[in-house]
Amino acid sequence: MAEKKRYRSAEWYNSKTHKRDTFVHRGWMRNQGHPSHLFDGRPVIGICNTWSELTPCNGHFREIAESVKKGVYEAGGFPLEFPVFSASESNLRPTAMLFRNLASMDVEEAIRGNPMDGVVLLMGCDKTTPSLLMGAASVDIPTIGISGGPMLNGYHKGEIIGSGTGVWQLDADLSAGKITEEDFVAAEISMSRSKGNCMTMGTASTMGSMVEALGMSLPHNAAIPAVDARRYSLAHMTGKRIVEMVKENFIMSKVVTKESFENAIKVNGAIGGSTNAVIHLAAVAGRLEIDLTLDDWERCGKDIPTLVNLQPSGKYLMEDFYYAGGVPAVIKQLLEKKLMNKDALTVNGKTIEQNNTSAECWNNDVIKDFESPLVKDGGIKILRGNIAPDGAILKPSAASPELMKHKGKAVVFESVEEFQEKIDDPNLDVDETCILVLKNCGPKGYPGMAEVGNMRLPQKLLKKGIRDMIRISDARMSGTAYGTVILHTSPEAAVKGPLAAVLNGDLIEVDVVNGKLNLDVSQDIIDDRLENYKPILPDIKGGYQKMYVDHVMQADKGADLDFLVGKRGSEVKRHSH
Secondary structure, three states, X not given: OOOOOOOOOXXXXXXXXXXXXXXXXXXXXXXXXXXXXXXXXXXXXXXXXXOOOOOHHHOOHXXXXXXXXXXXXXXXXXXXXXXOOOOOOOOOOOOHHHHHHHHHHHHHHHHHHOOOOEEEEEEOOOOHHHHHHHHHHHHOOOEEEEEOOEOOOEEEOOEEEOXXXXXXXXXXXXXXXXXXXXXXXXXXXXXXXXXXXXXXXXXXXHHHHHHHHHOOOOOOOOOOOOOOXXXXXXXXXXXXXXXXXXXXXXXXXXXXXXXXXXXXXXXXHHHOOOOHHHHHHHHHHHHOOOOOOHHHHHHHHOOOOEOEOEOOOXXXXXXXXXXXXXXXXHHHHHHHOOOOOOOOEOOOXXXXXXXXXXXXXXXXXXXXXXOOOOEOOOOOEEEEEOOEEEEEEEOHHHOOHHHOEXXXXXXXXXXXXXXXXXXOOOOOOOOOOOEEEEOOOOOOOOOOOOXXXXXXXXXXXXXXXXXXXXXXXXXXXXXXXXXXXXXXXXXXXXXXXXHHHOOOOOXXXXXOOOOEXXXXXXXXXXXXXXXXXXXXXXXXXXXXXXXXXHHEOOHHHOXXXXXXXXOOOOOOOOOOO
């Protein structure tokens, strides 16, 4: 009989040279009632769980984990669930993005330091998806993802209401005096009526789609509603597949390549995905030592129409998207137009083409075709100029076409606190032709690069019926938000990037089609202003936040910590006992 294959977990549970270690590792596990045969050298599968009652989008993950375990046991594996830091988008202050990298460190070290041969990543809420992918990428063992899925459609007063997007709309109406405080509060339960993450094409659903487009999940991962039985069936099959991946030594870096990221960029354009995908994919690529730049977004996103008619760009929600065919139906169209690398591998061992070539679209108003797209030139636009030498980004599908080429007077806010203090001042010198500029809200400046880039409009303009203006910042915005919002301006003002040089009354020229973003001031004047500029920096006393501010990279690099970039492998060089 052939000798049974030895897996990584054998160093803990079946060591031939460190008998005392084996006693300790195996012996203490027995207090949970695990029988002897589970330690017979079969694959040990870690289930990395971001469940938390403080992360409501992931509040059902204990149930998801149980379905994964069934699949692992069925395939002959030994599943062991473990928790990691869960960054809640809706609760965590000052911003969940500040803790994405912390969570990734937790994930990386938990995987490396524990006896697992493969890992299933349970992710959903915005930052839990990239942080788990980042941490797993640095270790690079067999890895597969399963998202928690979106909430069911929200309904309020007979109309659908979407996560986040509805909030921004209702807030504008409240500020304009169109609705009452009671109307505003009544919408809450109507919007969030089931388990799951945001059901708009916000960052959570976008990143679920990116996981699928990268090949890191089974098909239909992104769109199956959280409460649909098929979500739990997918989790079961995910558990079954990870055991097979371990036996095949099908590690993460064999799945995710430069071609995978190029495919994901194209899918992001077609679904009208969140601007946050830019920064998260850059961070994942950095961990895998794959060179992914804003130029790749420009090159791969060019000429990709937005096909998916979902809020905030369109009108439908994720539940409708799933019933219409989901991400596979979108990928099939891109494959038919020869826009994707059809040979890119996915975690089930098949190519992206093999997985999606037979997909069907069941609703052409939800998933439009290339001949009649939602937005002809969708995707993410990269802007560069003398106030964004390292780039800034804009999402055309959520913007106003008439503002795609515009020259306006800057109305400047040095901090988010100054913005909140002054934006509704009736004496603020602003009209709808102006451009709102917000500084010191980037990776170091906030810190954490909060989602404050979609600045609300001045109340006096809202009352006039104005619903959009150009807004420029070094911040991010929620994937559920909309408007002509220029984000991630890099380098940020807090490191004396040229955005810091913009003053009230300066003229700024925006030309989205040609990718231009320029301050109508000479370079000498910009240099002189920067020399005398005093950034508004966060008051950080110590701890993780100090480490973050000292080591975070700029937005165009993914805002990861500089010392976390790259693969470090799974080897643990010392024994503990």
